[in-house]
Amino acid sequence: MAELGIGIVGAAGRMGLALARAVAEAQGCAVAAASERPGHDAIGSDIGALAGLGDIGVAIGDDPGSLFAAAGAVLDFTAPKASAHHAKLAADSGTILVVGTTGLEAEEQAAIEAAAKSVAIVQAPNFSVGVNLAMALTEQIARLLDEDFDIEVVEMHHHHKVDAPSGTALGLGRAAARGRGVDLDGVAERGRDGITGARKRGAIGFASLRGGDVVGEHTVMFAGAGERIEITHKAGGREIFARGAVRAALWARDKPAGLYSMADVLGFNA
Ligand code: NAD
Numbered sequence: 001m002a003e004l005g006i007g008i009v010g011a012a013g014r015m016g017l018a019l020a021r022a023v024a025e026a027q028g029c030a031v032a033a034a035s036e037r038p039g040h041d042a043i044g045s046d047i048g049a050l051a052g053l054g055d056i057g058v059a060i061g062d063d064p065g066s067l068f069a070a071a072g073a074v075l076d077f078t079a080p081k082a083s084a085h086h087a088k089l090a091a092d093s094g095t096i097l098v099v100g101t102t103g104l105e106a107e108e109q110a111a112i113e114a115a116a117k118s119v120a121i122v123q124a125p126n127f128s129v130g131v132n133l134a135m136a137l138t139e140q141i142a143r144l145l146d147e148d149f150d151i152e153v154v155e156m157h158h159h160h161k162v163d164a165p166s167g168t169a170l171g172l173g174r175a176a177a178r179g180r181g182v183d184l185d186g187v188a189e190r191g192r193d194g195i196t197g198a199r200k201r202g203a204i205g206f207a208s209l210r211g212g213d214v215v216g217e218h219t220v221m222f223a224g225a226g227e228r229i230e231i232t233h234k235a236g237g238r239e240i241f242a243r244g245a246v247r248a249a250l251w252a253r254d255k256p257a258g259l260y261s262m263a264d265v266l267g268f269n270a
Helices: 014-025 064-070 080-093 106-115 129-144 167-180 239-254 262-266
Strands: 004-009 029-035 073-076 096-099 120-123 150-157 188-190 204-210 217-224 227-234 258-260
Touching (some): 004 014, 014 239, 029 064, 029 239, 073 080, 096 239, 106 120, 129 167, 129 227, 129 239, 129 262, 150 167, 167 204, 167 217, 239 262
Parallel strands (some): 004 029, 004 073, 073 096, 120 258, 150 204, 188 204
């Protein structure tokens, strides 16, 4: 197959730079274009140089329209509004889109789903193999246990993170809800504070810790009378997400329009 030209939006961000390194490491693809929000200091810089790879001849621009035209697939780990806009550009240009941005409002998520009617989009709250395995195990355990086991999802991230609970925590919560055959929105308990009353039977609770440079840690607890099962994932570096996103872009090359998950990419839904 011909080499896949990859566009990176939000190229100077923490994930943007990790994505540039992951594309450089992977076989069968190369960075074709990079962009940042207008006014960003990195505009005009070579993305390879910023990512510690040396110059690769791709300057960071500020026009996502021309980035989508120049790329076969675009990796988007930016911000919710930007990702909704990028989804429209992906649909208009027929470019594969991999979305890792978290914290999307319903309207922004609807824009992704609408775009996926005309192009292949892979969206995941977490692109690591380990977390996707943890999600599959969480769903299975939740299916086997009844509501005598209280489900709580605890996460910790670095102090720059702007949304809570993390997209991954919500993804783990959704997996638990699927296993139980319920809708997460109907049972989620988020942000407890003060006199909250006793825990509701069947609730799925979330707690978020923020501090230091923690890349991402998640635990799903199934707390019963006298025993507790915990599934924990600890991310050691952002490269696990970046590698997964590149794998998703390569996987999506021959896929029809649709909204795919990392579980689809990894074959966990087969
Ligand atoms: P970051 O703030 O370091 O980077 C985001 C970048 O996007 C910034 O450089 C910003 O300037 C840029 N940006 C914002 N609006 C833009 C626009 N309109 N056009 C182009 N660029 C724009 O943040 P980060 O830590 O890299 O995380 C980015 C997102 O990815 C967050 O939502 C985070 O939760 C998510 N994330 C997801 C995964 C996953 O596996 N799905 C893993 C890590 C982070």
